[in-house]
Ligand SMILES: Nc1ncnc2c1ncn2[C@@H]1O[C@H](COP(=O)(O)OP(=O)(O)OP(=O)(O)O)[C@@H](O)[C@H]1O
């Protein structure tokens with residue numbers, strides 16, 4: 001799977017590993033998933049991200065076959081598997097509770113899928129050994145699963161799924177039961193395993209940091225529908241909807257009430273009445289409602305020594321709270337109009353104190369306009 | 378704490394209760410070794426009654442009947458009980474709650490009513506009384522115990538265990554036999570032992586549903602005591618107590634491991 005990236009991309013374009021078409025799911029009169037169309041490409045790490053109850057598990061379980069769709073089609077490697085029971089689909093799932101078989105030891109757990117598929121003894125032996133090596137469980141083969149730690153159980157669950165060489169590996173919040181440190185360790189590990197095996201990973205999480213760190217692409221969901229699909233970079237820097245902007249990372253968001261284009265430079269007036277210049281860019285189509293969103297990193301504190309022209313555009317405010325995060329701090333600043341701003345400050349900058357008056361400017365390129373979708377609910 | 382040498386009312390109470398419970402049993406065991414035909418005075422130690430018991434063909438025949446009936450009852454109760462527990466646990470259906478309760482009713486029903494009910498039923502369909510009728514009767518009162526025990530174990534099971542098996546390529550049938558049934562193992566052993574003892578010990582229901590050829594041990598003993606108390610019966614009872622006791626100890630031990638092993 002380490003071919004030329006362009007070649008890989010071409011292949012991706014032509015045949016998706018999973019094609020989901022108009023897939024939907026209702027429980028009674030509650031719609032858990034609105035019609036969704038999605039291609040998942042071979043070898044990619046795709047994450048379903050969204051708040052609790054948005055339908056991530058439901059979507060995943062329809063791919064694995066445990067939930068029957070109300071409508072739509074699922075193709076796996078070109079084959080329509082919509083009506084296939086779970087045991088006839090070439091996908092495997094890693095369960096949130098690990099779901100290890102308590103009466104079998106580590107090795108027997110890992111072998112289970114190969115036995116069911118009637119893989120020959122010698123083949124099975126070498127595959128299990130390989131998996132144990134990959135997952136770093138050497139020496140634990142004979143352990144009872146009840147004698148394992150959470151992280152070890154997680155590894156066994158992974159090994160048990162990957163020995164089957166599935167076309168797609170589905171992971172439903174596999175790390176949510178682990179403590180923070182182990183979780184970060186397993187994130188790195190999962191990425192390593194995925195790139196080593198080249199298996200398509202579909203990962204479910206409600207943790208946006210985890211999603212951004214691990215995914216090739218992220219599908220952001222809310223209330224059973226898709227908000228945006230894109231790379232981690234796109235999701236973070238070009239959120240398509242106000243929901244994405246608010247759910248991923250932190251941002252300063254303001255409703256836009258007026259726009260003016262001036263020699264190619266766009267200026268917007270936000271709900272507090274302030275005019276903010278967004279630099280050279282085209283005016284978006286009128287008639288729609290927009291939100292201006294600026295990440296904390298998109299705001300810069302200007303020092304006393306800065307030039308006159310930037311002072312003119314700058315905003316003055318008082319620091320009301322400081323959130324220390326190690327690599328950077330977030331300043332909460334209230335400006336003279338009473339609006340609160342969240343400003344990121346790198347660790348190398350001079351630390352500010354609560355109560356201090358500061359000036360800051362918005363980096364024009366960091367400010368994005370998001371069209372507000374008129375959705376019911 | 379220096380309570381050791383104190384008069385401890387709680388302790389005395391406990392010993393009193395235990396004595397009350399076990400005194401008759403101890404007397405019975407003791408008299409089974411008493412070298413006297415009468416159960417009144419102690420004359421000396423003997424194995425005579427155990428020897429006689431071995432030679433007492435009617436009693437031995439009913440012992441064989443009892444064991445046969447208990448074995449068959451256990452076998453079918455397990456199959457029916459485990460199957461229906463799985464059905465109750467796994468599939469959602471409109472009568473779920475009601476049906477579950479209905480299965481438990483025989484537990485609370487006075488045994489004599491159950492016996493009479495079964496007798497009337499067998500008479501109504503003109504079913505001949507014999508081994509089959511006794512076994513059917515025993516299954517009816519053993520089944521609720523099996524279901525109760527197996528359901529308790531199932532309710533502690535992670536539902537994704539079954540899904541994991543299906544996900545790894547097992548058919549629903551394979552998932553049941555390779556994952557669910559092994560998981561139920563301790564519960565199945567417990568219910569087997571309980572069913573076996575219940576069937577072995579039962580008198581009332583058997584009394585109503587048995588025929589002349591299928592006399593069980595309790596029925597035979599009862600018949601003999603009407604004629605007079607025989608020390609052979611003491612010997613037999615001692616063996617009975619021993620067997621039942623061992624089974625019970627095993628059940629408790631098994632339950633301990635069952636709890637230890639139950640996964641989070
Ligand atoms: N069997 C069911 N019957 C009725 N409603 C259901 C069923 N399963 C899920 N739902 C509903 O569908 C919605 C989506 O559930 P789902 O489990 O997919 O959420 P999720 O995104 O995985 O959330 P979480 O992050 O909490 O796991 C929820 O509102 C849930 O209540």
Ligand SMILES: [Mg+2]
Nearest residue numbers: 056057058172
């Ligand atoms: Mg979920």
